[in-house]
Amino acid sequence: MDHHEKMRLRAAAFRATRLYPGPVGEMISKELLTWEEFGYRLGGAQLVMRLVDHVLKAPLATPGEAAA
Numbered sequence: 001m002d003h004h005e006k007m008r009l010r011a012a013a014f015r016a017t018r019l020y021p022g023p024v025g026e027m028i029s030k031e032l033l034t035w036e037e038f039g040y041r042l043g044g045a046q047l048v049m050r051l052v053d054h055v056l057k058a059p060l061a062t063p064g065e066a067a068a
Contacts (some may be wrong), residue, residue: 001057005049009032009035009036010036012030012032012052013029013036016029016032016055017057028051032048035048
């Protein structure tokens with residue numbers, strides 16, 4: 001895994017907690033960080049990288065939208 005892919009995984013892990021507050025975001029974040037550390041060696045990265053793409057592209061809710 002090259003440096004760029006690792007940085008994307010870390011960015012998505014951080015952003016997941018803001019995109020999905022609570023336990024769902026925490027779980028996604030931990031999963032991405034764990035994958036970055038050693039999971040990529042297992043192969044089958046297609047689902048994880050699609051998740052990274054989703055988290056990085058999804059719009060964050062503004063505070064006014066979250067209350068509505």
